Amino acid sequence: MRSDHIAQLIEQIQGLCPKDQQLSRRVSELVCLTELITALHGAAGHREILDNVLLTILGQYPCRRGLILVKGNQKWRVGIRKGFKQSVRLSSLSLNENDYASRRLTCATELSPGLQKWAKSHDLQWLLPLWNGRQLVGLVALGGAMLGDPSGQTSSLLTMIADFAGVILGDQLAKRNLEILNRKLQQQMFQLRSLYELAGSFARCYEERDVFEVLAKNLMGLFFISRCAVLMEFGNRYQVAYAKGLKSLQGREIELPSLKEQACQPGPPKRETFCPQVLNFLEEQKLLYVFPIAGENFFHGWLFLGPRLNGQTLTDEDFEFLGSIATQAATALETVAMHKEMLEKKRMERELQLAREIQQQLLPKTIPQMPGYEMAVEMRPYQQVGGDFYDVIPLSDNRIALVLADVSGKSLPASMIMTTTQSCLRAIAGLLEISPVQAIQRLNQQLVLSTQNNRYVTLFFGILDPAHHQLTYINAGHNRPILVEPNGSVRLLDKGGMVVGLFPNPPYECETVTLSEGTQLLIYTDGLSEIVDDRNEEFSDERLEQILLHETQNLSAQETKDHILNQVMEFGKGKMIDDLTIMVLKRK
């Protein structure tokens, strides 16, 4: 309704009964209410509404002072006040719906003792509740009435004003709550999206530092935090592994705290769970919150965060959210570690492959010609590199040195000793006029000096003189080579002595055997004879002997070697137990 219409209306009504004071008064009340409604609907904000309500009330019931308390964020506050010289204290005031049974203007003396006391201390006599349905949304308090106690009519007018104001304020409150809720929802949406992005970012981390970067930046951005540190264990100390926004920290170490600290919950760091050094550090750097960076099985360290710059504190929900991100970071750290381990393993594999190639290079590439004889030889390492080796070294007078050896142990350590042994032996065997016994003695001395106490080599060393069909050999603790003559007699070459490299100066002896036409000699390591089948039974020397006696007499050396290997591999279903070397020598 527009004011000119109202003015006309008033004139018309008063024209009917110009002398009636009562009527005039009621008309002016009506005008007041109409104006108030118009004003409240057009009000730009909360404050303007309160201002209009309080001014209208004071206009209808003149008082020296008045205020409106409103409910905001669970707490009551002074929404507007007029005529107060001092500030209004609310600390002692507790106010809830139950305190206020009346919906009308009430004298302070009729109220609960608490409210009475508060009203008195501020010199307020009349209170008018503002209701929105069943919810108390405001309270008007008036003091220093200038026209005595309000009449019944004034009281009911003020109550009507309160009704309107209550509805409008209630709507405002609901709208505000909705806005807060909406904002919270948007924040949660953003957090959710960030969580999704975080998962991707963590997955792209290849270094611990990357994980901390992702963790710190996102949390700082999401929660307005400008300080952050990660403490991790290095040896027996905790060290600042990452820091952002902190001062002078380079290589800062902190004494090892007790183990129970690892079990701490996300939240403010508790005095009883952290040692003084950590607490001092936190205080010095203004860090207020701690989050364990821990996965299911691993504890990595702690994340510490500083205060929120918007002045708010982190809520339980925030702790939950931040805690879950810290857990994600822990998983990312485990992935990083696994990735590193994998790279390390790959590097090791590459190096082993290189070692294997070097080892293969050390083996003789061709077998020297031996008139009247043929020879086949093969080595299969159990792992990438092995401790077996063989050698065929041409000597003076067309003689040939044959070597087959097995270093104790497997893989890389064994292969290193194998290399030493082989190069020593090559150097020694090449010396003129050296006897087999002297050669092995010298080798033994060298190995005793250059290897650990528990490392040794078993070795078959033989010198073949093809012109005289003689083989002079030393068996130094090695499997006995099997010599089979065409007439079916079997001889095991067992003369020699101790394994090489274990004791200084053990005695060695050598033996010379004559090789008749058609003689087969099988020299091998235990990786051949000790291969087991699925019942754990060894292939055994006897089986090798039987093969030589009955299956290979008419085969070439190459064919004999392949046949034996096939038989053995079939027996063990292809499974090896150790490095395997086989050498077959045949006199034609």
Place this chain on the structure above:
Amino acid sequence: MSELQIHCHDKDSTRVFYPQGFINAHTVHDFESSIQSAIEQGHFQILINCQSLSYINSSGLGVLMGVIEEIQENSGFLFLCNMNETVFHIFDTLGFTHLFQVFASEEEALSASRQPQNDEEPGDD
């Protein structure tokens, strides 16, 4: 083409950054090193003109958080201007508009930078 390009110009005593594209997990490092290098060179008066900034994620906001204290300690400022709706919404959702002064245009921000600095007031809620 990279997802983010950052140019900067010094205007008066203010270093103005012009990030173009997306500040996200892939590009946040570039963003950080730009801001960080300005601070290392002693530029504590910083304006980020967001005219061509399409998106900023939480780690990008984290970069701003990581430098704000140092800037304030050195009596500097970090202003933002020309945000598009998306970027403003991100800043506003998290309440960054209460922490950082946001201007509609670069001119407004620069003229505000010539005024003596008031202490930044956090929101009244």
